Amino acid sequence: MKKSTRFTQRCKQMLTGSLLTIAASTMILPAAATAEERDSFRLAWSIYAGWMPWQYIDESGIMEKWADKYDIDVEIVQINDYIESINQYTAGQFDGVVATSMDALSIPAAGGVDTTALIVGDYSNGNDGLVMKDSDDIADLKGQSINLVELSVSHYLLAQALDSVGLSERDVTVVNTGDADIVAAFNTDGVRNVAAWNPQLTDVMSVPGANLVFDSSHIPGHIKDLTIVNTETLAANPALGKALTGAWFELMAIMGTDTEEGAEIRAFLGEASGTDQAGYEMQLDGMKMFWEPADAVSFISSKEAVTAMEDVRQFSFERGLLGDGAPSADFVGISFPGDVILGDSANIKLRFDPSYMQMAADGEL
Template sequence: MLNGIRKVGAAAALACALFVASCAPASEDATAPKTQFTIGWSIYAGWMPWPYAEQAGIVKKWGDKYGIEIDIVQVNDYVESVNQYTAGQLDGVTVANMDALTIPAAGGKDTTALIIGDYSNGNDGVLLKGTDNLAGIAGQQVNLVELSVSHYLLARALESADLAMTDVRTINTADADIAGAFTSPDVTAAVAWNPQLLTMKQEAGAHEVFSSADIPGEILDLLVVDTATLEANPNLGKALVGIWYETIALMQQDDEAGEAARAAMAQLAGTTPEMFEAQVATTHLYVEPAQAVAAATDPALIETMTRVRDFSFSQGLFGQGASSAEAVGMAFPGGKTLGDGNSITLRFDDSFMQMAADGEL
């Protein structure tokens, strides 16, 4: 089955990332031009175009166009992939917006969100047994991966029902264990992501009472790169964006070529075409670069990242040295900023996606 390892244990990830960064050998100068780059990915429906692009020769095609070599490397554990990026062992990585903020950016690594690929549009959900009313969650124990996007989704669900985090008790449950735990009669509330969510929905008496489809655009999946590396090597940005949109266009084709591409992605993910299609159906892909540019320049992105950073700070994910939610600075298109403008470490850059939209790659 397609592993649900996209969004796991952000607090532990931050601690681990800082440890890795402190112990890793010094990486090469990120400000120097170079011709070889490594991009890390982990299994998730919205990120499967990357390994397929390498398999299909699309990565080589765009690398050759710009005179560079790009290695698309699978990291079996999502957290480890982000840790490796934070430690300078990868030039870029696939990551969710919350984890981009709480791991590399909060750890001081200047990071650029080069591509906004998709948002979860039902891949994450809150389940209750015996009731289809979200208000029924009050007073319950909720199994989830604490300090992950599931925790954020729970906070947003409670907010929508005029409830607070103090109205429930969370039980930290690994993503590998949560589907099994939900089969127990004692577990009556849970938050999970696909593919576990699909399995858990089949449990007798289970009702999905809130999902990421209720907060469209808030759980984003990105490709981020080291800012200094991108500035020194703009051809990397051009090639990556070219690779992405060519592959996404192929994936969308309603013909044999498109079907074959999706089937290959499913195989790379270790799942069936049917399971892969089901997860893609609840993933809102920004198929056209202009759509991604619109998402990057929409004021709603700043509102989303404000919610994400406020939640992250409230859970201690910015580290002990952070005195407020303003501690980690973020930059957005149009010169807009959020947080400490003198310490910007997460940048949403629409310029390369705009080149794709304008046909300038």
């Protein structure tokens, strides 16, 4: 599979995923497991810079070491289709999966599966952007068309960009365009504006006359990359949370350094994702990585994180991503540290629980 195709799995089938979400919200889906103590678990992951570390954790033996510490077994499984991996988690085939915060809300949480964001690994900080041809003023978009993957994080980014200059989607025309076609489209005279993510964003920026007018660094924390787990499974099996969190931050402590070992890890992950060390590091540059667990705890406990999720849930409701049965954005409750709750406190289905990351920060794993 080509690098660009593999890299964009996290959003490639967002429209399809949203339709599945709507269907899922009309039925009761099984949890990943009955709330019982177990010793064997499965985590699904898919290709993206912020989630590639799970491959190294698996192949290096780090996961096995932490699983042995808690007398459990953790199978880490790569799924080539990002949305399908979340659907399989939602259906109970996996105990955990990697997902963006928007997808964690709109698929498992909206589908009735109580889900905990166990690890907040990073947020997009420039990897997603809005590009205009021969203009650098977002206000000039009024009356124009923008090509992007509809109902994806690119769509969300556009909504934020328009709002920043007092415009809305009513002032523009969104043209649904497959991620694999974005670069070719922007190279034609008829397409003047696109929203895209890396590596397509970099290719788009190489087109003569291209201007990056808005990117995810303008909305820090809005596009979060998470490792999520079934809440009931986690409650009955805290060893799972400890093993996953311990393994993740053991790697982060090395991977983010300028040491030879850190460089070797980044080179491994670059090759595994279809590029090289330099290409992978370029992808990392467009993200705010939480190399230290204390930094992840601090971020997810901040007002900034809550405000960002407020915008995400409103966008999700307005586009029908919370399902036909959702009367408002409050339909799904979302909890944060400090007893902060967005939405229905009687229907909390997405939980940002930093307790395991705090254990890692305190050296208690």
